Each structure stands twice: as C-alpha cells, then as structure tokens.
Amino acid sequence: MANGLQIVVCAGIVPDPLQTLEPVSGVDGPGLKNEMVLPAVLDPWAACALYEAARLAASVPGSKLWLVSLGPKAKLQQVMMTVGQKAAFELVAIDGPIGGFADAHATAAALAEAIAALPGLEPERLLVFGGWESATRGAGVTLELVGQRLGITDKFQGVDQTALREDGSFEVLERVEGGKHQVSACAGAPAVLGWATGSLAEPRNNPQTGMQNMRGIMPALQNAKTVKLDANGLRYMQVSLPKQQRETRVEKNMAPDAIARELVEWMAAE
Amino acid sequence: MSTTETILVLTHVDESGAVLTKAALEAVTAGVELSRRMGAALTVGMVGRDAEAAASAVAATGARLLAATGEAFAQARYASDAAGCEAICRTAGASVVLVAAGARLARVAAGVAHRLGGVIDTHITGIGGEGTVEATRWFYRQRMEAVICRETRPWFLLLDSGTHAVYAGEAQTAQVETVEVTLPALRTVVEGLRAPLLGAQTIRPDARLLLVAGAGWTKKQPDGQMHVAEAGEQILAFLRLSGASLGSSKSLADQKAGGGNGADQPVLPFLTHMNQIGQTGSTPRHAKGLSTCCHGEEPHAVGWRFIGERRAISLDANCGWTRGKADVVYVADAFQVMARVNALLEADKAQN
Numbered sequence: 001m002a003n004g005l006q007i008v009v010c011a012g013i014v015p016d017p018l019q020t021l022e023p024v025s026g027v028d029g030p031g032l033k034n035e036m037v038l039p040a041v042l043d044p045w046a047a048c049a050l051y052e053a054a055r056l057a058a059s060v061p062g063s064k065l066w067l068v069s070l071g072p073k074a075k076l077q078q079v080m081m082t083v084g085q086k087a088a089f090e091l092v093a094i095d096g097p098i099g100g101f102a103d104a105h106a107t108a109a110a111l112a113e114a115i116a117a118l119p120g121l122e123p124e125r126l127l128v129f130g131g132w133e134s135a136t137r138g139a140g141v142t143l144e145l146v147g148q149r150l151g152i153t154d155k156f157q158g159v160d161q162t163a164l165r166e167d168g169s170f171e172v173l174e175r176v177e178g179g180k181h182q183v184s185a186c187a188g189a190p191a192v193l194g195w196a197t198g199s200l201a202e203p204r205n206n207p208q209t210g211m212q213n214m215r216g217i218m219p220a221l222q223n224a225k226t227v228k229l230d231a232n233g234l235r236y237m238q239v240s241l242p243k244q245q246r247e248t249r250v251e252k253n254m255a256p257d258a259i260a261r262e263l264v265e266w267m268a269a270e
Numbered sequence: 271m272s273t274t275e276t277i278l279v280l281t282h283v284d285e286s287g288a289v290l291t292k293a294a295l296e297a298v299t300a301g302v303e304l305s306r307r308m309g310a311a312l313t314v315g316m317v318g319r320d321a322e323a324a325a326s327a328v329a330a331t332g333a334r335l336l337a338a339t340g341e342a343f344a345q346a347r348y349a350s351d352a353a354g355c356e357a358i359c360r361t362a363g364a365s366v367v368l369v370a371a372g373a374r375l376a377r378v379a380a381g382v383a384h385r386l387g388g389v390i391d392t393h394i395t396g397i398g399g400e401g402t403v404e405a406t407r408w409f410y411r412q413r414m415e416a417v418i419c420r421e422t423r424p425w426f427l428l429l430d431s432g433t434h435a436v437y438a439g440e441a442q443t444a445q446v447e448t449v450e451v452t453l454p455a456l457r458t459v460v461e462g463l464r465a466p467l468l469g470a471q472t473i474r475p476d477a478r479l480l481l482v483a484g485a486g487w488t489k490k491q492p493d494g495q496m497h498v499a500e501a502g503e504q505i506l507a508f509l510r511l512s513g514a515s516l517g518s519s520k521s522l523a524d525q526k527a528g529g530g531n532g533a534d535q536p537v538l539p540f541l542t543h544m545n546q547i548g549q550t551g552s553t554p555r556h557a558k559g560l561s562t563c564c565h566g567e568e569p570h571a572v573g574w575r576f577i578g579e580r581r582a583i584s585l586d587a588n589c590g591w592t593r594g595k596a597d598v599v600y601v602a603d604a605f606q607v608m609a610r611v612n613a614l615l616e617a618d619k620a621q622n
Contacts, residue, residue, distance in 0.1 A: 048550075100410055101409065140380075141380035157376065179542075180464065183463070184347070185458065187457035187458070188457075197550060199543075232422055252601045256606040259600045263581065263607070
C-alpha cells in the first residue's frame with residue numbers, strides 16, 4: 001500500500017468478568033451496584049480488535065492506529081495504564097457514562113463524531129475496528145451504526161482473520177452459523193470490521209510501549225470531550241438477576257461404571 | 271384490540287437460495303403472535319436469490335409478502351443486503367420490525383434501522399406487554415435480564431434463535447410483491463464458506479447435547495503425566511457416538527501445544543475459539559449439557575444460561591459450578607467416566 005492505513009479501534013471498558021454484578025436503579029436509569037469502584041478492563045472482543053489492528057498497522061508502513069474509547073475519565077485512565085503497554089496507539093478519550101444500559105445509538109453517535117474529527121483522516125485509508133459485541137450491552141450494533149454514520153458500506157461482523165493484499169484489497173473471514181466462516185474479498189478501505197476473537201494471544205506488557213503511549217494518553221484524557229448520551233426513547237421496565245439457583249445433586253461416591261450408565265440413560269431420555 | 275402498530279418480519283433464505291432459514295420461520299411465529307395480540311397488520315419480508323419460491327412456506331400467515339430477490343441477493347453481503355432490507359422496510363412502512371436471528375441479518379439490521387431513522391435492540395428473547403410492545407433481553411453476557419420498551423419508531427427487534435417455535439403453516443401458493451432495490455457500488459465479493467474438513471466439524475447447533483471440555487483434560491493426571499492425545503481421542507469418540515456438539519472453556523481454547531512446529535496450534539487440534547462458550551464465547555442453546563474437567567467459575571456458567579438440563583463431571587466437589595448451577599455433579603475422574611460412557615455407546619450402537 002502506498003500511504004499506509006488509518007485504523008481506528010473503538011473499544012469500551014467493562015467490569016472485570018470475574019466480578020459479581022448486581023443491578024441498581026438510579027436517577028438516569030439502571031446501573032451496576034458500586035459501578036465506579038468495580039475493577040475495569042478493556043472489553044475482551046475490542047481488545048482482540050486492538051491486537052489485530054496493531055499487527056496490521058505494524059505490517060503496513062505509514063499506518064497509524066487510534067484507540068477511541070468512551071467512559072468515565074478516571075476509569076479510562078486506570079484501564080489505559082495496562083492497555084497502553086500492549087500496543088502502540090494514539091488515544092482519543094470521550095468522557096461519558098460507563099455501563100451496558102446506555103443506548104447504542106447515542107454511543108455510536110459520540111464515537112462517529114470523534115472519528116470524523118480526527119486530524120488528517122482520509123476515508124480511503126480508513127479501517128474502523130472494534131469488537132463484534134461487548135461484554136456489557138452485547139448488542140453488536142454500535143460499530144455498524146458508527147460505520148453508517150461515517151458513510152461506510154462495507155462491513156464485516158464476527159471477524160476472525162484478515163489478509164491484506166498488495167493492492168490494498170483484503171480477504172476477510174467472518175463467523176457464520178454452524179461453526180463456519182464466510183470468506184469475502186473487499187476492494188479495500190474504507191471498511192468496518194467487528195472482530196470476534198481473532199487469532200492473536202494477548203501481548204505481553206511492554207514498558208517501553210507504555211512510556212511512549214503515556215505521553216499521549218494523559219493529554220488525551222485531560223482534553224476528553226464530555227458527552228451526555230441520549231436515551232433515544234429507551235425505557236427500562238425492569239432489570240433483574242436471573243433465578244439461576246438449581247437444586248444440585250452432588251454424587252461423591254458413585255463408581256465410574258455407575259456414573260457412565262446413568263449418563264447414557266440421561267442422554268437417551270427425551 | 272386495535273393498534274397503531276404495524277409489524278414487519280424481516281427474513282432471509284438459506285444457502286440453497288430458495289428456502290427460509292429455521293431462524294426466519296421462528297421470527298415469523300413471533301410476528302404472527304405479536305400481530306394477533308396487537309391486532310396489527312403483518313408483513314413478511316424476504317431477502318434472497320429466489321425469495322419468491324421461499325414465500326409459500328409462510329403464505330398461510332395471510333401476511334403481505336415482500337421480497338428483495340435476484341442474483342445480487344444470493345450473497346450475504348452488507349451493501350446489497352442492507353439495500354434490500356431498506357427497500358422492504360420502506361415499502362412495508364412498519365412501526366415494529368422483527369428481524370430473524372442469524373449472521374446475515376445481524377450484520378445489516380442496525381444500519382437499516384439507522385437509514386430509516388429508527389432504533390434497534392438485539393438478542394431479544396421475549397416480546398410481551400399489554401397493548402404495548404415490551405422486549406426482554408440480557409445484559410452483561412447473560413448475567414442480568416431486562417424488559418425494555420421504546421417510543422421511537424420504527425423499532426427493530428433482532429430476535430435470538432430458539433426463543434420461538436418454527437412456523438409450520440401449510441405451504442400455499444403465495445402472492446409476492448417484489449420490491450425495487452437500488453444497489454450501491456458493490457466492493458465486496460463473497461467467495462464462499464470455509465468449514466473444517468469433513469468429519470472434523472465439532473460445532474453442531476442442532477444437537478440435543480452439548481459437551482463442554484475444560485482445561486482439566488490437559489492437566490497432569492493421577493499418574494503424574496499429561497494424557498492430551500488420549501483426551502482428544504475420548505472427546506472425539508464421544509462426539510462421534512453421541513452426535514453432541516462441542517463447547518470449550520476459554521482456558522482450554524487458549525492453550526497452545528508447547529514448542530516445535532505445534533507452537534501455534536491448539537493443544538487439542540480440533541478445537542478453535544469458535545468452540546468457546548462463556549464471556550467471550552457463544553451462549554448456545556441445547557436441551558442438555560455435560561461439562562467435563564471444568565472448574566466452573568461464573569463466566570463459565572454464563573455460557574450455560576440457555577442449556578436446559580445440566581450435568582457435570584468434576585474432581586472438585588466444592589467448585590462454584592457444583593452449587594446451584596448444575597442439576598447433577600459427579601465427583602469423579604472424567605477420563606475414567608468418559609471411557610466407560612464411550613464403551614456403552616459403542617456397545618449400544620453395535621446392538622442397533
């Protein structure tokens with residue numbers, strides 16, 4: 001590619017998956033109990049997108065990578081301390097509410113506005129990356145709405161692999177039903193790619209990359225634009241934890257033969 | 271009850287190009303139920319190469335039938351599918367659009383909603399309300415459930431699969447209106463589907479049973495050795511004999527074979543991240559689930575939200591999984607148990 005790629009990764013922050021979550025009602029609608037003190041991480045799917053983006057940017061000379069993230073500044077700062085050591089990027093922070101109960105349309109509007117305002121953005125070099133869903137709202141629509149607002153008509157969801165060709169076109173593998181991938185060839189940027197897990201492992205922390213990133217991360221956080229997300233007519237009638245308690249029979253002294261017989265009978269029963 | 275709502279069910283045909291998908295027929299059931307309850311007019315929209323041929327399966331609904339059809343819709347591609355769905359939606363003028371589950375329409379539904387000035391909610395597992403439309407969906411990876419409603423119209427609701435019965439009306443001659451679609455420049459070509467080699471496909475969405483393999487299969491066993499090859503053989507034998515689908519914990523899917531040429535290969539070669547269930551995996555729907563060698567923490571349970579009957583084999587009687595999440599937990603060595611299960615299934619197969 002002659003001029004390199006401009007890759008923008010949209011990534012939210014989510015409560016650490018190991019935390020116990022409990023819904024509470026607030027003035028602005030539902031939220032999580034003690035939401036602001038729960039440890040947060042970069043959304044797992046978006047993190048996969050970031051690692052894939054970093055690899056792609058490194059493989060194409062002249063490429064640039066931005067990470068656009070919407071969340072409370074204090075939480076963003078906490079998460080970026082770790083994420084900043086994983087890959088080299090320029091942070092664009094948007095100061096806004098955390099959590100899965102915000103409306104995806106409003107979130108997409110804020111992200112699209114931030115992307116459109118990036119200095120030196122050239123649509124013909126633009127790839128918008130992100131997770132195909134999030135671990136909060138999990139709607140799988142935010143990235144598509146961002147692309148729609150940016151006028152991009154080539155979009156891929158559940159991406160596990162891309163292969164860039166010399167002419168700037170690329171092959172992309174998307175997850176479809178039945179454990180298969182749909183293979184497509186796209187003429188090139190601009191495009192939106194919502195990543196599933198990809199194939200890269202989480203990079204090790206690199207303090208040098210972290211130091212380099214922090215020079216940009218702190219000013220980005222200080223200059224973060226504050227947004228209030230519109231509900232777009234969304235109302236929550238009820239938010240509750242599922243009744244997941246089952247009466248568990250614990251068999252500690254059954255012989256393997258007896259267990260096997262019982263399992264086979266259970267499997268055969270309608 | 272009369273209403274100002276009008277209902278559109280947005281569907282697509284399967285790979286054959288002329289038959290509606292199972293998820294599409296489930297969405298039709300949801301549409302029929304909602305339109306009856308609301309006293310609302312119903313339209314069914316279909317996208318596909320020969321969508322008109324598929325329409326006979328839903329003609330008995332009495333709904334208005336619209337189709338975006340032709341060679342351009344043979345491929346599941348964003349630009350053409352979005353244009354086709356947009357044309358159907360504009361022609362139908364519906365206030366509530368029920369969208370069938372599946373990768374094809376999930377890819378385009380939000381964009382179409384935006385083009386129409388509407389809103390979308392996804393992963394809908396139930397539609398209720400009295401005189402109104404209220405939708406149920408899960409948040410935080412199936413950890414909490416919410417009932418939502420919207421004032422904005424059109425309101426797109428992307429349904430989860432398995433939440434409604436498959437529509438089974440008698441096939442009839444259908445009168446289908448073909449909508450005019452203005453296609454944008456098409457920059458993407460779908461080249462086909464890529465699946466594991468024949469016989470190696472371990473993900474079977476229609477299976478009654480889900481077997482979940484955890485990282486314990488690759489840990490040191492009581493003899494102090496790892497038995498990864500044996501674990502793989504046992505798991506594959508069970509899948510072959512039982513017809514079960516295979517799920518995996520993240521920790522197992524993440525594991526790579528150590529050193530040498532296998533450094534980038536999964537420790538169990540038939541396992542991919544597409545098998546993974548839980549936080550960053552899928553939440554499959556099966557009637558029964560059997561968990562083996564899993565430690566059973568909450569993220570793992572998240573992946574089991576929609577499994578009906580749950581049993582587990584674990585050496586740890588006190589793990590989180592054993593309390594309140596499974597129906598039965600066998601505190602035993604999965605290697606021993608599964609070898610005997612396979613032997614019983616093999617004998618059963620030989621008899622029949």
